[in-house]
Amino acid sequence: MAVTLADVAARAGVSAATVSRVLSGSYPVTEGTRGRVLRAVAELEYVVDGPASALAGAGSDLVGIVVNDIADPFFGVLAGAVQEELGGAGPGGEKLAVVCGTGGSAARELDHLTHLQRQRAAAVVLTGGAPEDPGHARALATKVARLAAAGTRVVLCGRPPQEPGGTAGAAPVEGDAVPPAGRTRVAVPPVTLAFDNRGGARRLTAHLLALGHRRIGCVAGPAGRTTTTERLAGHRDALAAHGVVDVPALTVPGAYDRASGYDAALELLRREPRLTAVVAANDTAALGVCAALRERGLRIPEDVSVAGFDDLPFSVDAAPALTTVRLPLREAGARAGRLALGRAVAPPGGVATLPAELLVRASTGPVRPAAVSAGGDGGAVSGSIGSGRVGA
Amino acid sequence: MAVTLADVAARAGVSAATVSRVLSGSYPVTEGTRGRVLRAVAELEYVVDGPASALAGAGSDLVGIVVNDIADPFFGVLAGAVQEELGGAGPGGEKLAVVCGTGGSAARELDHLTHLQRQRAAAVVLTGGAPEDPGHARALATKVARLAAAGTRVVLCGRPPQEPGGTAGAAPVEGDAVPPAGRTRVAVPPVTLAFDNRGGARRLTAHLLALGHRRIGCVAGPAGRTTTTERLAGHRDALAAHGVVDVPALTVPGAYDRASGYDAALELLRREPRLTAVVAANDTAALGVCAALRERGLRIPEDVSVAGFDDLPFSVDAAPALTTVRLPLREAGARAGRLALGRAVAPPGGVATLPAELLVRASTGPVRPAAVSAGGDGGAVSGSIGSGRVGA
DNA sequence: CTGTGGACAGTAAGCGCTTTCTCCCGGAAC
DNA sequence: GTTCCGGGAGAAAGCGCTTACTGTCCACAG
Numbered sequence: 001m002a003v004t005l006a007d008v009a010a011r012a013g014v015s016a017a018t019v020s021r022v023l024s025g026s027y028p029v030t031e032g033t034r035g036r037v038l039r040a041v042a043e044l045e046y047v048v049d050g051p052a053s054a055l056a057g058a059g060s061d062l063v064g065i066v067v068n069d070i071a072d073p074f075f076g077v078l079a080g081a082v083q084e085e086l087g088g089a090g091p092g093g094e095k096l097a098v099v100c101g102t103g104g105s106a107a108r109e110l111d112h113l114t115h116l117q118r119q120r121a122a123a124v125v126l127t128g129g130a131p132e133d134p135g136h137a138r139a140l141a142t143k144v145a146r147l148a149a150a151g152t153r154v155v156l157c158g159r160p161p162q163e164p165g166g167t168a169g170a171a172p173v174e175g176d177a178v179p180p181a182g183r184t185r186v187a188v189p190p191v192t193l194a195f196d197n198r199g200g201a202r203r204l205t206a207h208l209l210a211l212g213h214r215r216i217g218c219v220a221g222p223a224g225r226t227t228t229t230e231r232l233a234g235h236r237d238a239l240a241a242h243g244v245v246d247v248p249a250l251t252v253p254g255a256y257d258r259a260s261g262y263d264a265a266l267e268l269l270r271r272e273p274r275l276t277a278v279v280a281a282n283d284t285a286a287l288g289v290c291a292a293l294r295e296r297g298l299r300i301p302e303d304v305s306v307a308g309f310d311d312l313p314f315s316v317d318a319a320p321a322l323t324t325v326r327l328p329l330r331e332a333g334a335r336a337g338r339l340a341l342g343r344a345v346a347p348p349g350g351v352a353t354l355p356a357e358l359l360v361r362a363s364t365g366p367v368r369p370a371a372v373s374a375g376g377d378g379g380a381v382s383g384s385i386g387s388g389r390v391g392a
Numbered sequence: 393m394a395v396t397l398a399d400v401a402a403r404a405g406v407s408a409a410t411v412s413r414v415l416s417g418s419y420p421v422t423e424g425t426r427g428r429v430l431r432a433v434a435e436l437e438y439v440v441d442g443p444a445s446a447l448a449g450a451g452s453d454l455v456g457i458v459v460n461d462i463a464d465p466f467f468g469v470l471a472g473a474v475q476e477e478l479g480g481a482g483p484g485g486e487k488l489a490v491v492c493g494t495g496g497s498a499a500r501e502l503d504h505l506t507h508l509q510r511q512r513a514a515a516v517v518l519t520g521g522a523p524e525d526p527g528h529a530r531a532l533a534t535k536v537a538r539l540a541a542a543g544t545r546v547v548l549c550g551r552p553p554q555e556p557g558g559t560a561g562a563a564p565v566e567g568d569a570v571p572p573a574g575r576t577r578v579a580v581p582p583v584t585l586a587f588d589n590r591g592g593a594r595r596l597t598a599h600l601l602a603l604g605h606r607r608i609g610c611v612a613g614p615a616g617r618t619t620t621t622e623r624l625a626g627h628r629d630a631l632a633a634h635g636v637v638d639v640p641a642l643t644v645p646g647a648y649d650r651a652s653g654y655d656a657a658l659e660l661l662r663r664e665p666r667l668t669a670v671v672a673a674n675d676t677a678a679l680g681v682c683a684a685l686r687e688r689g690l691r692i693p694e695d696v697s698v699a700g701f702d703d704l705p706f707s708v709d710a711a712p713a714l715t716t717v718r719l720p721l722r723e724a725g726a727r728a729g730r731l732a733l734g735r736a737v738a739p740p741g742g743v744a745t746l747p748a749e750l751l752v753r754a755s756t757g758p759v760r761p762a763a764v765s766a767g768g769d770g771g772a773v774s775g776s777i778g779s780g781r782v783g784a
Numbered sequence: 785c786t787g788t789g790g791a792c793a794g795t796a797a798g799c800g801c802t803t804t805c806t807c808c809c810g811g812a813a814c
Numbered sequence: 815g816t817t818c819c820g821g822g823a824g825a826a827a828g829c830g831c832t833t834a835c836t837g838t839c840c841a842c843a844g
Contacts, residue, residue, distance in 0.1 A: 002542060004800060015824045020802060027803095030822065045538075050511040051452065052800035054443035055829045062490070062511075070491070071472030073465060080463030083493050087500070096507055098454070099462070099491040101475050108479070115453075115488055119442040146437075150394060258709070287709040317650070317679040319711025396830060407794045412832060419833090422792065444830035447799045 003044045012040035023048065024058070054120055059151070063340050064098045064116035064124040066109060072256065073312045074282065074329065078127050078157065081333025086341065095122060095341065104222065106131040106140075113143045116152070123153035123340035129227030130159045137163055144190055154190040157336040158327075160226050161192040161351045191339050192351040193332050197227055200325035200356025201234025202241075204279060204307055207323070207358055209242045212367035213277040213305060217268035218251040219261055219289060221281035228253075228281070231309065235279060247272075254281055261288025269296060276304060276367045283308035283315040283324055290318065290363070301365035311359055320362035328354050395436045404432035415440065416450070446512055451543075455732050456490045456508035456516040458501060464648060465704045466674065466721065470519050470549065473725025478733065487514060487733065496614060498523040498532075505535045508544070515545035515732035519725075521619030522551045529555055536582055546582040549728040550719075552618050553584040553743045583731050584743040585724050589619055592717035592748025593626025594633075596671060596699055599715070599750055601634045604759035605669040605697060609660035610643040611653055611681060613673040620645075620673070623701065627671060639664075646673055653680025661688060668696060668759045675700035675707040675716055682710065682755070693757035703751055712754030720746050 009016040014033060021027040022037040029037075040046075054060040065082055067075035079099055086095040098121065100112035109131075116124050124147060130137070141162050144154050156162065208216055218235055221228035232251070239246045249271050254260035261280050265288065268275055278293075280286035286308030290300055298304050300320055308315055311326035332354055338344035401408040406425060413419040414429040421429075432438075446452040457474055459467035471491055478487040490513065492504035501523075508516050516539060522529070533554050536546050548554065600608055610627055613620035624643070631638045644659050646652035653672050657680065660667055670685075672678035678700030682692055690696050692712055700707055703718035724746055730736035 005802095006800080016801075017803080017825080018823060021823090024802080028822070033823080047506055047510045049447075049800055051443040051446035052829090053802075055441075055447050055799085055831085056801040056803080057829065058802065060443065061507075069472060070462070070475060071465070071469045073463070073468065076463045076465065076468040079491070080461060080493065083462060083491065084495075087493065094503070094507065096490050096492065096504075096511065098488050099471070099475065100488065101472065101479065103476075111486070112488075114439055115486065118439045119454075119488070258705070284705075287706065291709060313650070313676075314679065314706040314709075317683060317706075318709060397832095398830080408831075409795080409833075410793060413793090416832080419793095420791070425793080441830055444799090445832075447801085447829085448831040448833080449799065450832065 002049075003046050004049070005046075008037065008040045008044055008046045011044060012036045059122050060120040061095045062098050062116075062119050062121045063095045063337075064100060064112070064119075064121045066100045066102060066112050066116075066124065066126045068102055068104050068128045070099055070101050072284070073314070074256070074310055075127060077313070077329040078333040078336075081330045082125055082157075082337040082340070085334050085337025104225075106133060106136040110136075110139055110143060113140075113147065117143070117147055117150065120150065121147075121152050123155065123342075125155045125157055125336045125340055126159065127157045127336075128159060129221075129225040129230075132224045132226060132229065148187045148190060151187065153188050153340050153342060155336045155339045156190055156192040156194075157332055158193070158195055158227075160194050160230075162190060188342075189346075189350055191346040193336055193339075194351065194353045195227075195327050195332070196353050196356040197230035198234035198237065200309070200327070200358065201231040201279075202237045203234075203356075203358040204309070204323075204325050205235045205238035206241070207360060208277045208279065208305060208307065208364060209238060209244065211277075211305065211364065214244060214367075215272055215275050215277070216250065217265070217272065217275050217278040219254045219264040219268070219278060219280045219285050220251055221253075221285075222255050223253050231281070250275075254285055256282045256284055258284055258288035258291070261285030261290075262292045263288075265289040265292035266296075269293075277306070277364065278304060279307045280309065282310045283312040283318075283322055286315070286322055286324070286363075287318060301363055302368060305364035305367075307364050316361070318363070323361045323364040324359050326357045326359050394441075395438045396441075397438075400429065400432045400436055400438045403436060404428045451514050452512040453487045454490050454508075454511050454513045455487045455729075456492060456504070456511075456513045458492045458494060458504050458508075458516065458518045460494055460496050460520045462491055462493050464676070465706070466648070466702055467519060469705070469721040470725040470728075473722045474517055474549075474729040474732070477726050477729025496617075498525060498528040502528075502531055502535060505532075505539065509535075509539055509542065512542065513539075513544050515547065515734075517547045517549055517728045517732055518551065519549045519728075520551060521613075521617040521622075524616045524618060524621065540579045540582060543579065545580050545732050545734060547728045547731045548582055548584040548586075549724055550585070550587055550619070552586050552622075554582060580734075581738075581742055583738040585728055585731075586743065586745045587619075587719050587724070588745050588748040589622035590626035590629065592701070592719070592750065593623040593671070594629045595626075595748075595750040596701070596715075596717050597627045597630035598633070599752060600669045600671065600697060600699065600756060601630060601636065603669075603697065603756065606636055606759075607664055607667050607669070608642065609657070609664065609667045609670040611646045611656040611660070611670060611672045611677050612643055613645075613677075614647050615645050623673070642667075646677055648674045648676055650676055650680035650683070653677030653682075654684045655680075657681040657684035658688075661685075669698070669756065670696060671699045672701065674702045675704040675710075675714055678707070678714055678716070678755075679710060693755055694760060697756035697759075699756055708753070710755070715753045715756040716751050718749040718751050 005016045005019050009019045019037050022029050022034050063086055065079050067079055069075060083097040086097055102108040147154055220232055236246050252264045252267050254264045278289050280289050286306055289306050293300060293304050300306050308322045308324040311324045315322040315324050397408045397411050401411045411429050414421050414426050455478055457471050459471055461467060475489040478489055494500040539546055612624055628638050641663050644656045646656045670681050672681050678698055681698050685696050692698050700714045700716040703716045707714040707716050
């Protein structure tokens with residue numbers, strides 16, 4: 001069928017072993033021989049067979065990137081950065097990125113991991129928040145341990161570190177025979193690159209509070225995911241720090257898409273017409289919030305302030321430019337890529353938390369005087385929702 | 393090391409062959425036996441070894457997706473749609489998407505194809521415009537032919553069909569031995585899903601002309617790429633159809649990013665301050681154009697109309713909402729995915745052209761009266777650039 | 785009661801490459 | 815001149831799986 005190692009060997013007048021050695025550069029070969037081999041390779045346009053090579057012991061050059069949705073800019077940027085890093089590894093050292101979309105499904109996440117395991121992936125980068133279901137966490141930990149045991153580097157990017165509980169760590173996995181001393185890649189413990197979602201969210205809400213807002217609607221992300229929980233926690237931290245009562249009704253669940261933001265904003269307005277600010281799950285949702293608000297005739301930020309999260313590429317061009325929390329997506333992806341390639345050393349403790357920076361732009365502003373005088377300041381909320389403590 | 397087929401076979405008390413047959417479902421097996429095997433597989437948490445399986449003759453379950461830049465929404469949406477289609481192929485039939493970013497480099501495109509060939513990819517989807525360099529086109533055609541010869545399905549998505557000239561088609565490739573009659577996957581000729589870039593661009597510019605615009609700036613895409621050439625041709629078609637002189641200086645090259653649009657807009661304004669409209673390479677660049685215009689104190693669309701291309705997700709939320717040309721990205725990606733899987737039949741002739749629909753939104757409007765009276769209609773251009781014909 | 789065919793299951797031959805082990809050969813040391 | 819030593823190249827053993835090619839056994843038919 002295709003041209004094989006043997007063909008090249010024959011053409012160069014050497015043995016297959018020599019050709020392999022020349023190509024992998026793993027063994028000294030005379031200059032002349034090397035030249036002949038290289039020429040034969042070029043003439044025949046020989047291309048190594050990946051599967052065969054992987055089977056025979058050389059590692060695979062596949063790196064898995066597990067994302068929620070590759071069409072979402074958050075993951076697009078992250079994956080792009082990882083991938084860029086993989087490609088630049090120099091001639092012959094390039095790795096291929098296998099991007100797996102889970103659509104947010106925990107089961108699919110596991111499935112993809114199995115697929116990657118079967119492909120003997122050199123590394124796997126798990127991105128985005130994790131489902132909080134303990135059952136899944138356990139299954140995931142086991143899977144990760146298994147991957148690590150097979151020599152696959154695992155990098156968690158944008159999610160908290162794995163619970164040390166489960167079968168995680170280097171705990172021996174049932175079914176694995178005693179390491180037969182042979183050429184076995186050493187298991188590398190998973191590395192985590194987490195985002196300071198909580199801190200970012202806290203600063204964002206604090207910013208709104210400082211502007212005088214008290215009735216702040218919150219469009220949360222999908223329930224049961226670490227990112228959502230963390231951001232919500234930060235939001236509440238800020239509220240608590242300012243002595244503002246957190247009204248559950250002012251938080252509505254959603255997803256990271258525009259429609260979610262749109263619907264949520266409408267719902268929020270229904271629950272509390274005197275809303276003066278909204279923090280959205282992310283920038284995409286914020287855009288939906290803006291659209292809904294505008295349709296209701298509300299001006300941003302004069303009537304209602306809106307803030308996003310993530311600082312996705314388009315947010316600076318929204319009108320008004322979106323106040324948001326910048327997450328170092330590119331940096332994180334690039335670092336994850338380097339970590340996956342083993343070209344960067346793991347942070348101490350195997351966990352690094354990346355900063356989340358508040359970016360104040362035009363979509364947030366001081367609460368409007370009318371609102372202040374009408375609703376009072378320092379307090380919170382509409383009568384129908386509950387009574388806030390009125391300060392000052 | 394890991395659990396192997398043999399281990400499962402031993403545990404189930406059958407031969408390895410039987411286990412393989414149960415797992416692939418390619419051969420009748422007694423219910424009881426099947427059950428025992430399945431149980432053993434579950435107990436041992438056995439995972440087939442991809443490389444070994446591929447080597448032994450089963451196809452690989454990798455599908456390559458070659459894109460310019462995965463972080464660009466255009467490709468993100470496209471790749472996402474392809475990938476979604478791959479995943480849904482049912483249990484056991486899932487394919488993994490290998491996303492390769494070329495960064496627009498022709499050489500890297502070829503490199504990636506080689507990598508995919510080495511991985512014995514089941515299919516390859518080449519997305520986005522192609523470089524127009526004839527040398528590259530030839531090399532690409534050869535590579536594609538080689539891939540096809542190896543049984544890899546090739547789908548061109550978002551670019552014109554391959555020139556029938558080169559070594560394309562099923563022409564025998566030097567170095568390939570005579571098909572040894574063995575189990576060789578049949579070569580499937582490449583399928584093309586093209587976008588009607590030219591028609592879309594024509595309708596877009598015609599829309600602007602109908603609004604009275606005559607001095608229309610054009611921020612072109614990267615030079616030497618089919619997409620750029622096609623859109624430019626459409627733009628000129630419209631100009632010609634309306635008898636408007638195409639002033640070369642009103643077209644500046646750029647890329648598909650915001651910065652490009654920003655810079656290009658500034659340059660355009662320098663060359664022709666009396667500009668009344670700008671068509672950008674795509675929506676992202678259009679955002680940059682808008683930003684630059686706004687900084688110069690120009691209102692959109694009162695002073696200058698701006699139009700994008702692609703209808704990327706954020707364009708509806710820009711302010712004003714962007715007039716653009718919608719390309720059916722999701723549909724194209726999904727279809728490409730189905731084609732790659734062989735789950736859809738190729739269009740007649742192997743080429744389908746997908747429609748580009750003009751979406752008129754708020755960023756384009758009638759040319760302002762002042763401009764009309766000042767610049768006249770039917771003619772073109774500023775004095776410093778050349779002399780436009782002054783009407784009325 | 786033996787012949788025949790069909791339905792399963794086992795045997796074994798690779799797939800193309802990497803790698804250990806072995807061998808060969810020229811030069812340094814004795 | 816003979817013995818060693820070491821660099822460079824070949825031979826061959828798999829890696830784990832798929833899949834002809836064989837068996838084997840049982841149900842029926844003759």
